Amino acid sequence: MDKKQEKQKDAGKVLIEELNQDEKESATHKRSFWNVITIPLLAILSGLIIGAFLIAATSTSVYTAFGQSFGKGITTAFSEIGSAYAALFTGSIGDPVRIFNALFSGDKEQIYKAINPFLESLVQATPYIFAGLAVALAFRAGLFNIGVEGQLFIGAACATFVGYAVKGLPVYIHMPLAFIAGGLGGALWGFIPGFLKATTGGHEVINTIMMNYIAFRLTEWLLSGPMTRPGSGGMPISPLIEESAQIPQFFPSPIRFHLGFFFALGFAWLIWWLLFKTKWGLNMRTVGTNPRAAKYAGLSVVKTTMIGMAISGALAGLAGAIQILAVNRSMALGLSSGYGFDSIALTLIGNNHPVGVVLASILFGTLRNGATRMMVVSRIPIDIVDVLQAIILMLVAAPAIIRTIYRLKEPKQEETTVFVSGWGGGQ
Amino acid sequence: MSTSTQAIKHERIYEVSPTRKLVMGIIEIIIGAFIFIVFVRTVSGAAKTTFVMTPGGINIGQAGNWILPTQLTLIILAALALIIGAYQLIKGFGRATNALVGLCGLFLVFSFLTWQTADQSLNLAGMLTSAVLLAVPITLGAFSGLLSERAGVINIAIEGLMLMASMVGALIGSITQNAWIGLLGGIFASVLLAGIHAVLSIKYRINQVISGTVINIFAAGMTAFLSQKFLQTNQALNSPPLFPRIPIPGLAYIPVIGPIFFNTNIFVYIMFILLIIIQVALFATRWGLRLRSVGEHPKAADTLGIKVAPTRYMAVLLSGVVAGIGGSFFTLGSVGRFEEGITAGKGFIGLAAMIFGNWTPIGSLGAGFLFGFADAIGSKLSLLGSNIPAQFMGMTPYLITMIVLAGFIGKGQAPAADGEPYEKE
Amino acid sequence: MTPILQLKGITKRFPGVLANDHIDLDLRKGEILALLGENGAGKTTLMNILYGLYQPDEGEIFIEGEKVTIDSPTDAIKTGIGMVHQHFMLIPVFTVTENVMLGEETIKYGDFLDRKKAAKRIMDISEKYNLQVAPNDYIRDLPVGVQQRVEIIKLLYRDAEILIFDEPTAVLTPQEADELFSIMRSLSDQGNSIIFITHKLREVLDIADRIMVIRRGAVVGETTPDQADKNSLAAMMVGRDVNLEVEKTDKEPGDLVFSVKNLVVADKFQNIVVDNASLDVHAGEIVGIAGVQGNGQTELVEAITGLRKSAEGEITLLNQDITKASPRQITELGSAHVPEDRQADGLVLPFPVAENLVLCTYYKEPFSKGVILQYKTILDHAEKLIEDFDIRTPSAMTPVSSLSGGNQQKVIIARELSRPIDFLVASQPTRGLDVGSIEYIHKRIVQKRDEGCAVLLVSPELDEIMELSDRIVVMYRGQIIADLPNKDVTKEQVGLMMAGVLPEEALAEGDQHAVEPAL
Secondary structure (H helix, E strand, C coil): CCHHHHHHCCHHHHHHHHHHCCCCCHHHHHHHHHHHHHHHHHHHHHHHHHHHHHHHHCCHHHHHHHHHCHHHHHHHHHHHHHHHHHHHHHHHCCCHHHHHHHHHHCCHHHHHHHHHHHHHHHHHHHHHHHHHHHHHHHHHCCCCCCCHHHHHHHHHHHHHHHHHHCCCCCHHHHHHHHHHHHHHHHHHHHHHHHHHHHHHCCCHHHHHHHHHHHHHHHHHHHHHCCCCCCCCCCCCECCCCCHHHCCCECCCCCCCCECHHHHHHHHHHHHHHHHHHEHHHHHHHHHHHCHHHHHHCCCCHHHHHHHHHHHHHHHHHHHHHHHHHHHHCCCEHHHCCCHHHHHHHHHHHCCCCHHHHHHHHHHHHHHHHHHHHHHHHHCCCCCHHHHHHHHHHHHHHCHHHHHHHHCCCCCCCCCCCCCCCCCCCCC | CCCCCCCCCCCECCCCCHHHHHHHHHHHHHHHHHHHHHHHHHCCCCCEEEEECCCCCCCCCCCCCEEEEHHHHHHHHHHHHHHHHHHHHHCCCHHHHHHHHHHHHHHHHHHHHHHHCECCEEEHHHHHHHHHHHHHHHHHHHHHHHHHHHCCCCCCCHHHHHHHHHHHHHHHHHHHCCHHHHHHHHHHHHHHHHHHHHHHHHHCCCCHHHHHHHHHHHHHHHHHHHHHHHHCCCHHHHCCCCCCEEECCCHHHCCCHHHHHHEEEHHHHHHHHHHHHHHHHHHHEHHHHHHHHHHHCHHHHHHCCCCHHHHHHHHHHHHHHHHHHHHHHHHHHHCCCCCCCCCCCHHHHHHHHHHHCCCCHHHHHHHHHHHHHHHHHHHHHHHCCCCCCHHHHHHHHHHHHHHHHHHHCCCCCCCCCCCCCCCCC | CCCCEEEEEEEEEECCEEEEEEEEEEECCCCEEEEEECCCCCHHHHHHHHCCCCCCCEEEEEECCEEECCCCHHHHHHCCEEEECCCCCCCCCCEHHHHHHCCCCCEECCCEECHHHHHHHHHHHHHHCCCCCCCCCEHHHCCHHHHHHHHHHHHHHCCCCEEEEECCCCCCCHHHHHHHHHHHHHHHHCCCEEEEEECCHHHHHHHCCEEEEEECCEEEEEECCCCCCHHHHHHHHHCCCCCCCCCCCCCCCCCEEEEEEEEEEECCCCEEEEEEEEEEEECCCEEEEECCCCCCHHHHHHHHCCCCCCCEEEEEECCEECCCCCHHHHHHCCEEEECCCHHHHHCCCCCEHHHHHCCCCCCCCCCEECCEECHHHHHHHHHHHHHHCCCCCCCCCCEHHHCCHHHHHHHHHHHHHCCCCCEEEEECCCCCCCHHHHHHHHHHHHHHHHCCCEEEEECCCHHHHHHHCCEEEEEECCEEEEEEEHHHCCHHHHHHHHCCCCHHHHHHHHHHCCCCCCC
């Protein structure tokens, strides 16, 4: 393959081939790899810069300082931004000084505590990976699953139920059972809009959003009614799950790093293998890229749409299940901090590819984890993360903006676009 | 040359497909049977249902109460549904099929109310009043979507626009203590976001559904951020004045109809005025013809010298204006304060209403009323001490949206170039 | 006399392509100038420049001796240039009046449309040029020929004096085309000047006053119908001598492979689009379905290939009933399908050539073992087909989207013909291709027929049908109105039948004319 061709390829393809092919032309590949991640990196950078403006612009102390003098205003603004972002960093990666000291002291517990922020970021990233895979798989099958949030709630509810209601099973049966129950719950919730799209042409974007609201109402009812914790006085919270259903954490409390993170990595590999190495994957990608051609080639668009949404829902359900079984250990309404919409953003940043999803999930986990500390230290509402994500997503989706700002060269070929348009439905 | 063209008939096989005919008939039969089995058999023969026909707190346009024998009413409704269903199965209603399914749906709803209210009284007029109010954001959302989609830009960002408008409306309204300035502030914020959507989807040609999602995420995050930072810490910033109820002289005195439509919130009047303006502007003016041409066949419009991109920008910005009004309704016309996620999916339901209403203003209004009514039932019945959990009643608007989408999409006439970016070659 | 329109040195480059190379052109008042060239020769680019849709990189445009710049269609309309596009620029859900007035609306009370006044003006034009239309009809309800009249009225409504017709006959029957020609003649008689773009030799010779031939973006010659004949024009157009006839030996058809009996198919609005159609295809036989586009051929093919449900009737392939079979079942029985829209239906454009070549077979051995795709086998398979079918691609992993139209079609042909098949359905297999690719694909189809495959060919290009078919079936408004051996009919007779004239009448009619040999 000559170099010119190589350059012309769109971002997604390069990454895929990066993984598909052997190491022959690693030099050219490396360059394409950089091509692929320049845009997301610059988007993240721009997002943080805009976030800094937002922090300064909404801080009353900055205004007071500007009232005194311009110079003081600038200094205060920078110190506000500085302390906020420092908190974001130490909260998500760890305090370098503390890590250094802990390593020298050799005290195990000190080391654990020092690197806990980073481990906690991975904990936060875990549901993101599942949710992101859910969105990515749906995208590849030509479906826009905005219903991850609802599927996650239903999955969590199912996992919780199996977790506390089934008793007396050994760990190696009970834990997988609860986990799978979560997947099945999500699969059902994803299958419904898939079925509606395939049979009636009802657009999955609206249907999945409606299913989200229904899922919230349903879980609220479940948690305050049939699944409520005895003695909670009608508070919407479930009983604690059995110990045999718990996914083990590696370190003593408060470090929550757990086995589920590796489940997530395993699933990322599985989805990659499914999409790019099996005939099912080719089938799904064909339907997703050109449903008409898929029909002509004898593939069943209806079946693929339903299966695609069901698998996507299952992954979203697993995101909920893992959070219950490994971290929360019981279900309450504040289960999700908006994984559903975040996962759309991170999937697009990760270019709909499982590897990209894992990287973007770790980034988002880190951001959210750090933002918690930022909220404590600088009193900046955690929702700033949503704002940052929206900006990053916008810049990734419209790379032309980034190219204009940073004066990058236009690539020769158009980027891959996601294949959702119109209300016509899938027929 | 004698070309005696052969007369070949070009006919339709049937007006309504046999499956559809069958399914609709079965649905109607099920509704009838359901009313009979579940409702009729669970009320006593002596029970009476009382519907109050004057909304609470109103002293003009009063009307007497309706008192109905519960069981008899239910039996009549069930019988009617069964007769309609049977006729549908045997002969079919042809073009009127949808209307009659809708009628049976109405029977079901009315029987449900009658059944729930057995031996109690329900303020039906009050419920309709609140249905109209609940329809406001949905209908305005639908109008907003309509303006943008008629020009070929899918606007799924309406939810975000309304959310942002509701917060900014509350904030500005509280600062100035003037609802009108608050409304302008809300509209301005919504237009600003609509502008971003327009730039992303028209200039940068990114997928319009994704662009809309970006706006929705941004609006959700930004409103939550600002609300926590300011509105919650300083309640003075979250207490905007409400628009008062304005009775229309004369009309407000008509019993039943007067209190519902003519002695109500200014947003209801705005909704009806917009209905007329949009209907006329879209279908009777040069402006509307050009806007629609851009949504149907941008290339054809371009070859006739119509500027596609500016036309679309204008449409999306106007869509932002309407969504801004709809969003401001929450804080300035209804609740009186901003809460996170206050719009609760009304923007999306508005889109569904637009689709159900076949991309027409009048259809959107009808669909908006339907959804508003579903919402009103949910909130009113929990007051009646119904044994159905409130959460289930809360699901109705979403369920109805899905049913409507499943039953009607694909039959409607979406603008042909809806969602397609136009690239000048 | 100064020409009404003059182009000097028009040059337009697209990435990697020189679409127009210093083109000079004069158009005199009241003449019909034919611009002849192959698909992709640069005719449409040139006209889009003239109409303001593209900006030239170099060159100048003069109208009546004055230099003008045309930056947009608005400028073109102002200077009196109008264009009938190959794909009609009409909005189906608008009425004739709305379509005609769009962009040049008659208004009253500020901004309100005055539909009545506009309709009256349309009627005036319609009478003056004998272009019959009903102003209040919706475009979607009108037949193609009438739609084209609306397009012409659109130009006249804007007082255009220079009219460009871009491949106007592609969607018309030969008879409708004749009617169009008489309209064009009357337009030019009333002082309008016409540029007529086409790649059909017969039409050029019939109607043009003057002929310009374009090849690879450059003018290669100018002539008049008196001085030229089909062969000389074809040679000019392609740049070498062209063998216009497909080499084909007579062959006795074999066993019955495929048959359709009393088939009825409805579209999504439940209109009957295929009406009681019956036909047979035997081994070693090419059956050509002639008909103007939109007479049910598309739906017939979709029903045959399992893409559309039929309402009534029976379809049999190799003695098996396939009326209710899925596309995959039909494919697996040994049938192949070249779809009419290759980019939309035949290929997954972002996928590499290799994956597109196994689109129908990827799930079977040897391309899959279990559920795992065997990429090495798939690549080897691709390399072999690229070699066999002369597909010009940088590599087997190149996305199909970056191939030329001809090579994209070869990918489909390779995929479909490389399988062991007994039945081939080819819908418009050469649409929009250059002469070289057309020759190649025709050869391949005939070769398949000689190997004993049954072939059903669908094409609105009557020439293609006449050249390839052993038997010709004519479809009109969903019905099969004629089924005759090729040797028993002339092109004119088939043309008449395509317009709905009954075979008996058409055959009688045809005999009165001197029978002109097909091309």
